[in-house]
Amino acid sequence: MQHSLKNIFPNFSHELIATIEENGSLQDFEAGTVLMRTGQYIKNTVLIIKGKIKIYREGEDGGEFLMYYLQPGQACAISMICTAKSEKSQIMAKVVEEVTVMMIPLQLMDKWMMEHRSWYEFVIETYRSRFEEVLEVVDNIAFRSMDERLEFYLKRHSDACGCSEVNLSHQEIATELNTSREVVSRLLKKMEQRGLVKLNRNQIELLK
Amino acid sequence: MQHSLKNIFPNFSHELIATIEENGSLQDFEAGTVLMRTGQYIKNTVLIIKGKIKIYREGEDGGEFLMYYLQPGQACAISMICTAKSEKSQIMAKVVEEVTVMMIPLQLMDKWMMEHRSWYEFVIETYRSRFEEVLEVVDNIAFRSMDERLEFYLKRHSDACGCSEVNLSHQEIATELNTSREVVSRLLKKMEQRGLVKLNRNQIELLK
DNA sequence: ATTAGTTTGTGTTTTTGTCACATTGAGCGA
DNA sequence: TCGCTCAATGTGACAAAAACACAAACTAAT
Numbered sequence: 376m377q378h379s380l381k382n383i384f385p386n387f388s389h390e391l392i393a394t395i396e397e398n399g400s401l402q403d404f405e406a407g408t409v410l411m412r413t414g415q416y417i418k419n420t421v422l423i424i425k426g427k428i429k430i431y432r433e434g435e436d437g438g439e440f441l442m443y444y445l446q447p448g449q450a451c452a453i454s455m456i457c458t459a460k461s462e463k464s465q466i467m468a469k470v471v472e473e474v475t476v477m478m479i480p481l482q483l484m485d486k487w488m489m490e491h492r493s494w495y496e497f498v499i500e501t502y503r504s505r506f507e508e509v510l511e512v513v514d515n516i517a518f519r520s521m522d523e524r525l526e527f528y529l530k531r532h533s534d535a536c537g538c539s540e541v542n543l544s545h546q547e548i549a550t551e552l553n554t555s556r557e558v559v560s561r562l563l564k565k566m567e568q569r570g571l572v573k574l575n576r577n578q579i580e581l582l583k
Numbered sequence: 584m585q586h587s588l589k590n591i592f593p594n595f596s597h598e599l600i601a602t603i604e605e606n607g608s609l610q611d612f613e614a615g616t617v618l619m620r621t622g623q624y625i626k627n628t629v630l631i632i633k634g635k636i637k638i639y640r641e642g643e644d645g646g647e648f649l650m651y652y653l654q655p656g657q658a659c660a661i662s663m664i665c666t667a668k669s670e671k672s673q674i675m676a677k678v679v680e681e682v683t684v685m686m687i688p689l690q691l692m693d694k695w696m697m698e699h700r701s702w703y704e705f706v707i708e709t710y711r712s713r714f715e716e717v718l719e720v721v722d723n724i725a726f727r728s729m730d731e732r733l734e735f736y737l738k739r740h741s742d743a744c745g746c747s748e749v750n751l752s753h754q755e756i757a758t759e760l761n762t763s764r765e766v767v768s769r770l771l772k773k774m775e776q777r778g779l780v781k782l783n784r785n786q787i788e789l790l791k
Numbered sequence: 792a793t794t795a796g797t798t799t800g801t802g803t804t805t806t807t808g809t810c811a812c813a814t815t816g817a818g819c820g821a
Numbered sequence: 822t823c824g825c826t827c828a829a830t831g832t833g834a835c836a837a838a839a840a841c842a843c844a845a846a847c848t849a850a851t
Binding site for chain 4: 752753754764765768769772782784785
């Protein structure tokens with residue numbers, strides 16, 4: 376196996392890993408693919424093996440509000456939460472960097488909870504960490520102003536991609552923060568004046 | 584037992600209910616009590632037997648942003664999520680209407696997951712429904728303007744208390760929406776002009 | 792080089808929030 | 822009951838933030 380599951384999910388037991396390899400199916404998706412749409416029925420739990428995914432909440436007016444990133448070793452909490460019932464997805468998932476994911480049929484996800492302690496712990500920890508992340512999102516929009524949120528957004532982006540260049544247009548950033556492009560442009564300009572960033576076309580360099 | 588657990592939690596098995604009655608401890612709290620503070624360590628899972636609780640996210644500047652209500656038959660997801668690790672609470676819980684709660688030591692919560700199918704299903708369903716509720720909160724603050732949020736707030740209040748009078752000051756409402764009192768006053772006045780509410784002192788009557 | 796399309800900039804208007812202060816009404820003691 | 826105090830609400834002026842409309846700059850393709 377190309378990507379060792381044991382390395383990516385170090386807490387999984389050997390039996391669990393064997394079971395996953397036996398029952399799950401590896402799939403690749405290229406950047407830009409929408410893995411899951413709002414309202415779609417979920418039939419698989421998704422484990423991230425390689426690459427990056429962004430999770431969005433969609434507004435009625437077509438807004439795409441960025442909630443958080445999913446990275447290797449993590450799983451989509453929504454796809455776990457909508458268990459046996461096969462509920463509709465409440466979110467939209469988009470690939471930002473070519474991913475390899477492990478698809479696990481939902482009924483197995485439920486079965487393993489009883490059979491594999493390490494799976495149980497992983498699921499609970501996934502719930503916990505995603506819930507916390509969403510609470511942080513609430514904090515940001517409830518208590519912080521746009522300039523703080525923009526800084527946080529850029530920081531998170533560079534943390535996720537591991538680089539200091541953001542290759543997005545102001546419009547794309549505005550959409551993910553659910554504000555207007557002009558606001559983003561102006562705030563970025565202010566940040567440039569404060570020496571926090573350097574603005575190029577289609578690219579923002581983070582200086583700190 | 585005064586409040587039959589079987590009535591309040593109809594999906595619990597008889598063995599589970601017996602175990603809860605044996606190991607849990609019933610406690611009463613009067614309106615206004617803060618059951619859990621942000622940053623506090625959690626040692627119990629809380630099941631609501633009677634009354635109502637509001638769950639808040641606290642801002643650094645002392646803001647108290649209302650997330651959702653907990654009612655009989657529900658449980659605090661945060662208190663479940665912070666399992667064995669005994670994590671710190673990310674939220675603040677305040678009693679709005681005299682409550683009776685069942686306190687369950689965290690280690691039991693974890694143990695029962697394996698032993699009682701109906702407990703497992705309840706926990707998963709609690710995660711799911713609370714997660715969904717938080718996502719709706721994100722929707723509200725990310726996509727909606729203050730007037731829509733205020734209407735939603737009032738509707739939710741009347742749903743929760745089962746009446747059409749809101750006995751709160753404008754200031755209290757403003758705090759829970761993290762805005763200023765003047766804004767709430769003005770928006771309420773507009774709603775009154777539109778015939779949606781009738782404003783009295785310390786009371787708002789919902790007309791629709 | 793011309794043109795179409797995207798990205799960024801800028802002035803104006805609208806909305807939202809802040810501040811300072813006025814008004815109202817309830818409760819309470821003299 | 823009168824008058825006092827205090828919390829609740831109203832209001833206008835102002836500041837900040839965001840939305841809107843349009844202009845300018847740049848890119849890429851023909």
